[in-house]
Amino acid sequence: MDWYLAVLKNYAGFGGRARRKEYWMFALVNFAIYVVLAIVGSLLDTSLLTALYGLAVLVPSLAVTVRRLHDTGRPGLWILIGLVPLIGAIVLIVFAATEGQPEANSYGPNPKLSPAVA
Template sequence: MNWYLAVLKNYAGFSGRARRKEYWMFTLFNVIIAVVLSAIGTAIDTQIPYFIYLVALIVPSLAVMVRRLHDTGRSGWWFFISFIPLVGGIILLVFLASEGKPETNEYGANPKLAPQAG
């Protein structure tokens, strides 16, 4: 849960690097919360809480994805590869799951060497 909160605290931070654990733990908690809100919405016959949550998390989700791409040595503009039908999403998933560059790159120092969030 600390990884999720760390991303929310840095909700609009598009600079720097995010390690794999930070990105995937945020994604895991994001999916869990979205599923719970969707189930609650189905039970009360409205999806308004679910859609409010999705809109509120657009910027933090994009920010952590850009920082994750930075960790792999790629620009955040690589996000747009996901718009290529069939293969774009797969390529982006591979980039996001790849090991980060161990050395300091143009986006900052290796986040694994920095103090941990959780």
Template sequence: MRWYLKVLKNYVGFQGRARRKEYWMFILFTTLISIVLTLIELAVGLPSVLTGIYSLAILLPSLAVSVRRLHDTGRSGWWLLINLVPLIGGIVFLVFTCLDSEPTANRFGENPKNQAI
């Protein structure tokens, strides 16, 4: 939960780097919250109102952490647009987010693994 809150606090931070753990913990909690909201909507009989509001609320933090994750692998945030390519783009982006950090400082900053949390 700490990693999820860290991303939300840095919701407009497109600068710097985000390690794998930060990115994937954010994705995990976002997915879990979306599932819970969907179950609530189904139980109450609502259309996708809660899930839609939540998706809009986390859009900017999701973009920011994705860009920082790409920075951590040494890529520009513009690589996020690879997702617009059907099928192949999503697979390439998934591979990029699974890659390990560059071990030393790069043009986007110091390696976050070397910094205290």
């Protein structure tokens, strides 16, 4: 949960790098919250909860994805490949699963060498 909160605290931080653990823990918690809100929303016969949550985490989701791309040495504009149906999502998943560059790159030092969140 600390990784999820760390992403939310850095909600508009598009600079720097994000570790795989930071990205995937955020994605996991985010997915779990979506599922819970969808179940509650279906019981209440509304989709307002999931829509509001989706808007609330839109910028943090984009920011952590851009930072994850930075960790692999790619510019943040690679996020736009996600707009290509099916293929784009697969490419982004592969990029997010790829290990980051072990040395410092133009986006900052290796986040694995920095103090960890949890």
